[in-house]
Amino acid sequence: MNEQLEAILYPPIEPYETGELIVGEGNRVYWEQSGNPHGKPVVFLHGGPGAGTAPWHRRFFDPERYRIVLLDQRGCGRSTPHASEPHADLRHNTTWHLVADIELLRKNLGIARWQVFGGSWGSALALAYAQAHPRAVTELVLRGVFTLRRHELEWFYEGGAASVAPDLWEDFIAPIPILERSQMIEAYHRRLSDPDPAVHLPAGIAWSRWEASTLTLVPDAELIAAMTEPRAAAAFARIENHYFLHGGWFDEGQLIAGVDRIRHLPAAIVQGRYDVCTPPMTAWDLHRAWPEASFEMVPDAGHSASEPGIARALVAVTDRFAAPVLVDAAAADARYEQSAAS
Numbered sequence: 001m002n003e004q005l006e007a008i009l010y011p012p013i014e015p016y017e018t019g020e021l022i023v024g025e026g027n028r029v030y031w032e033q034s035g036n037p038h039g040k041p042v043v044f045l046h047g048g049p050g051a052g053t054a055p056w057h058r059r060f061f062d063p064e065r066y067r068i069v070l071l072d073q074r075g076c077g078r079s080t081p082h083a084s085e086p087h088a089d090l091r092h093n094t095t096w097h098l099v100a101d102i103e104l105l106r107k108n109l110g111i112a113r114w115q116v117f118g119g120s121w122g123s124a125l126a127l128a129y130a131q132a133h134p135r136a137v138t139e140l141v142l143r144g145v146f147t148l149r150r151h152e153l154e155w156f157y158e159g160g161a162a163s164v165a166p167d168l169w170e171d172f173i174a175p176i177p178i179l180e181r182s183q184m185i186e187a188y189h190r191r192l193s194d195p196d197p198a199v200h201l202p203a204g205i206a207w208s209r210w211e212a213s214t215l216t217l218v219p220d221a222e223l224i225a226a227m228t229e230p231r232a233a234a235a236f237a238r239i240e241n242h243y244f245l246h247g248g249w250f251d252e253g254q255l256i257a258g259v260d261r262i263r264h265l266p267a268a269i270v271q272g273r274y275d276v277c278t279p280p281m282t283a284w285d286l287h288r289a290w291p292e293a294s295f296e297m298v299p300d301a302g303h304s305a306s307e308p309g310i311a312r313a314l315v316a317v318t319d320r321f322a323a324p325v326l327v328d329a330a331a332a333d334a335r336y337e338q339s340a341a342s
Helices: 003-008 055-060 095-108 121-132 150-157 166-173 184-192 197-214 221-227 230-245 254-261 280-289 308-320 329-341
Strands: 017-024 027-035 040-045 066-071 114-119 137-143 267-272 294-298
Touching: 003 308, 017 095, 027 095, 040 055, 040 095, 040 121, 055 066, 055 308, 066 095, 095 121, 114 121, 114 308, 121 137, 121 254, 137 308, 150 184, 166 197, 184 197, 184 230, 197 221, 197 230, 221 230, 254 280, 267 280, 267 308, 280 294, 294 308
Parallel strands: 040 066, 040 114, 114 137, 137 267, 267 294
Antiparallel strands: 017 027, 027 066
């Protein structure tokens, strides 16, 4: 982590509690709590899907004012079974399984309402969760907005982004025979779902390298190395590809169309101007549908929350939302009832 980012984030902290949540179908989801046990609850939803959490993710929040909850979504990070296993079964790993896991964790931790913070895929999951459980949410913080619409997936995985990263795109398509390159997500799925490590590991590394190499405005060698470590890359690529093949189990445009269910919630959108992975078009579409949410276009950043401009904007938002009770519960429920009835 560079010195500039270190200066922006809160100091490193350790969890005061960790655990595994039994969520069904043989899955156990890792969770942890850090910061102030009596502070404002916030849940951090990581990207990917399949990326897992890291210790530095705790540092977007003032540890004196926040009760910080991190979880590794099904199949990745410290959750089990891990999607890198040769015969990994992802049938019970879907958006709606994750939404149910998050809600179960909230109830098990005895939290009435919490702030939901999500970036990249985490922004899609945050929107899905909030629209399913609006009364459990105090605020939304969304970064690098991604909603899995078909044209968003086609941009990054079917050739659109090749226009700005043609050299990296050549590396991405290299494992796929020419006749299969018209449907890259499907072609990669065939290889990633193969139980033979000689097949799925190279595919997982190539898939993960493409994303890792385009996450930041200037390529980050340390990030690329971490994301292409074979075990992490296999889980990341398998889970991500599985979700993208199914369009996140969303109707086309569902998350933006569903804004009325959460319009009453305070929200902030942070987007990098030069984001190749999730271009600003999606954040802008969400902003136009939800003008009540604050919107910041970071002028010198790509996609990653580790970029100083994005990190600075996110910390400013969480500081702004750090008041113990930002939303009056009765008033929020009344606004929700009004929006649901209209």
